[in-house]
């Protein structure tokens with residue numbers, strides 16, 4: 001087998017054979033295929049696609065590149081959730097303890113933010129003392145004791161994906177449905193969850209900008225999960241506006257705690273409950289009532305145990321950025337547009353995200369929203385507050401927000417998009 005013939009096959013719109021796929025994934029993981037060769041192949045896949053059988057084989061080869069976890073010793077059924085990434089998407093934070101409080105075990109192997117989308121681990125790391133890196137034994141102990149764990153995936157899980165994802169990130173090859181589907185599902189299948197709910201984001205702030213692309217990605221991932229014996233369901237959810245009223249690390253933790261305390265923005269509560277119901281259903285816990293677990297404080301109790309089990313102090317004050325800048329409404333009327341991508345880029349430029357994976361993030365940085373699309377606004381009222389430790393970033397963030405919000409004359413009709421746009425099972 002030689003890598004150039006594999007690249008040429010896909011470049012010339014051919015099908016990769018099972019042997020070609022197995023070989024190239026294994027050789028790349030071992031370092032026998034160079035980054036520049038793999039990036040040429042990734043670009044050929046992005047341009048020319050892969051069929052269902054190729055994607056299934058590619059996924060299986062990535063799973064086989066590492067170890068598989070085993071949750072069969074746990075007394076509870078396992079239910080996991082994966083979001084394809086968005087702006088203000090803090091849902092894992094209230095969702096994992098909520099579903100644990102309802103009787104499932106929730107193993108959330110999460111990632112860090114890159115680009116304009118935030119990362120769950122970066123958010124939780126703003127809690128003083130909280131630790132993302134756990135050994136497999138520690139992870140299983142937290143899962144067993146608390147019912148939910150959110151931690152970094154160990155190096156042993158789908159190492160081919162770890163390498164390939166980092167390469168795609170710097171070669172403009174992230175947005176390929178076969179590569180996204182195999183990347184996400186190889187990790188989830190190797191992790192060993194019994195059931196999985198996918199939150200496939202659609203809109204300006206998501207990788208998938210159109211419903212058609214999101215449906216194709218969701219159907220591909222549901223097919224891969226089902227073929228590997230994982231009960232898999234996908235919700236297509238709106239990411240044309242940010243979720244909730246915050247985008248940033250500590251800012252989103254604060255909002256998540258509000259949800260766990262029975263308050264919080266309506267869209268965050270609605271999506272948390274919709275995903276919780278799907279996870280509990282997929283785990284066979286059909287009688288559980290997540291709305292009650294939010295209202296009676298049991299989800300909050302599980303959150304506090306989960307944070308403590310990983311060294312965090314749930315009562316500690318969260319970091320606050322040193323400087324703020326308020327953006328006001330330019331006119332009176334109705335806020336009819338608030339673009340998720342613009343807000344995500346602004347939060348990123350303020351220091352909530354990173355440009356390279358080695359960069360540190362600022363815990364307190366981000367964007368706070370004071371109005372949601374559909375709200376009436378008065379000229380001069382605060383619309384957004386920008387937070388950062390490095391005020392020289394305000395100009396870059398403001399540049400990102402240019403054209404990112406629209407105030408229309410009072411009386412202009414506005415129909416909000418529903419949060420859940422479709423369901424694929």
Ligand code: URA
Pocket residue numbers: 084085165174179180181183184
């Ligand atoms: N998240 C992943 O884990 N992989 C992708 O390819 C895209 C998003």
